[in-house]
Amino acid sequence: MRHVSSRRPVDRDDLHPLDRILVDKAALARTVVGGGESWLASLSTDELWDLVARAPEAVDA
Secondary structure, eight states: OOOOOOOOOOOOOHHHHHHHHHHHHHHHHHHHHHOOSSHHHOOOOHHHHHHHHHGGGGGGO
């Protein structure tokens, strides 16, 4: 069996959903991280470990 691929030109309507995804992704990043990552630098070592530590039940035995 021979695999055949086809391509078609990309037009503006193809890019609109992608543009919306990128805008939504940027908005989500601003909401989660805020104006930057300076809050991360202000964490103590213990707070940082708490942030990145996995719960024991999340780790496969």
